[in-house]
Amino acid sequence: MDRPGETSAARLLARPGTEQVVTPQLDLFVVRDFLSRDECAALVALIEAQHRPSTLADPNGDETFRTSSTCDLPPHEPVVVALAARLTETSGIDPAHAEPLQGQRYEVGQQFKAHTDYFQPGSVDYDLHCSVAGQRTWTFMAYLNEVEAGGETHFASVGREFRPEAGMLLVWDNHGPDGALNPSTLHHARPVRAGMKYVITQWYRERPWGWATTPTTDMES
Numbered sequence: 210m211d212r213p214g215e216t217s218a219a220r221l222l223a224r225p226g227t228e229q230v231v232t233p234q235l236d237l238f239v240v241r242d243f244l245s246r247d248e249c250a251a252l253v254a255l256i257e258a259q260h261r262p263s264t265l266a267d268p269n270g271d272e273t274f275r276t277s278s279t280c281d282l283p284p285h286e287p288v289v290v291a292l293a294a295r296l297t298e299t300s301g302i303d304p305a306h307a308e309p310l311q312g313q314r315y316e317v318g319q320q321f322k323a324h325t326d327y328f329q330p331g332s333v334d335y336d337l338h339c340s341v342a343g344q345r346t347w348t349f350m351a352y353l354n355e356v357e358a359g360g361e362t363h364f365a366s367v368g369r370e371f372r373p374e375a376g377m378l379l380v381w382d383n384h385g386p387d388g389a390l391n392p393s394t395l396h397h398a399r400p401v402r403a404g405m406k407y408v409i410t411q412w413y414r415e416r417p418w419g420w421a422t423t424p425t426t427d428m429e430s
């Protein structure tokens with residue numbers, strides 16, 4: 210039985226087609242064809258219909274750090290309901306621990322420089338972001354399209370980068386085996402050089418999200 214808000218390698222690998230990336234640095238998994246082409250297209254259309262400039266939970270003065278835009282996916286759209294159900298089935302995590310599902314959209318030149326998805330303890334807004342739901346636990350991120358050039362997700366500590374493929378899911382644990390936050394989860398969404406890039410992001414929390422009290426602003430670290 211996994212801890213609340215957590216999944217595990219055993220659970221993820223029980224799903225046929227899941228591959229674990231061979232690295233001692235972090236628990237990182239790839240699931241191809243997690244979403245169908247039709248689902249990807251429907252999610253892209255939802256993102257196109259409604260997006261706003263992405264923000265940072267902990268701005269660092271670099272205006273070029275995260276230049277994409279973000280969409281709060283409408284939770285009652287059938288494709289979003291299906292996505293949420295598949296994430297729950299795959300992760301085994303109680304959906305109460307899930308942040309609202311988001312889409313991220315990148316135009317040519319846009320990127321998200323090297324960052325971790327967890328909130329930095331001691332940062333100015335740490336309590337604002339973590340006091341209700343706790344820290345982020347696992348990240349589930351799926352690509353919705355192939356990008357003509359650029360847009361790879363680069364994990365420097367692993368020496369691997371992932372080229373977007375429609376429907377491909379990346380999953381990683383933001384903590385290490387000792388339970389401490391894992392800086393080796395640092396990743397960079399490289400600039401798109403041609404075409405567009407779309408992904409969905411699902412972050413899970415240590416405690417239930419607490420819809421009524423936690424601000425629904427963009428919660429990226």
Ligand SMILES: O=C(O)CCC(=O)C(=O)O
Pocket residue numbers: 313321326350360361362396397398399408410429
């Ligand atoms: O777009 C990507 O490749 C990564 C996105 C990401 O790291 C994030 O939104 O936190």
Ligand SMILES: [Fe+2]
Pocket residue numbers: 324325326396
């Ligand atoms: Fe990230």
